[in-house]
Amino acid sequence: MATDRKRVRMGQVVSIRFSMTVDGGEQHRVDDELAVYLHGHGNVVPGLERALEGHAKGDVIDVVIPPEDGYGPRKKGGLRRIPRSSLAKDLETTVGTQVVMHSADGDVRSLWITGVEGEDVLMDESHPLAGLTLRYRVEVVAVREAHVDELLHGHAHPPPS
């Protein structure tokens, strides 16, 4: 009996090579990037995870992902101006960096740095790709069973060096 090629499914570690463009935004373009992720654990956007389901090494797929299956809609009024002095000293204030903020009432939220102005850091509650339609070309490079610790952690680990 011929061995079936390993298929992308829940609990497999999948290596992909991908390019991505968004409608109306050259600055978000990604070219020929390699990623390794644990499938079925929300490590990639839902639309991409769904599109890859059942594919095998060597498959190349084109997928168009609307915001609701990507990074969600843009949140209204989510812009923040925060004094640099109130943030951790070693925080990288590079545009696009994700910052996890803990408020006094125990709320945890993610913000993304959109710029620096004088003594202030500008942040947005929306992911930089929120509200955008994503166009991916993805090649499945490898599929393997996840290790137990990867399943426990919910993400892929790099191979031991």
Ligand code: ZN
């Ligand atoms: Zn881990």
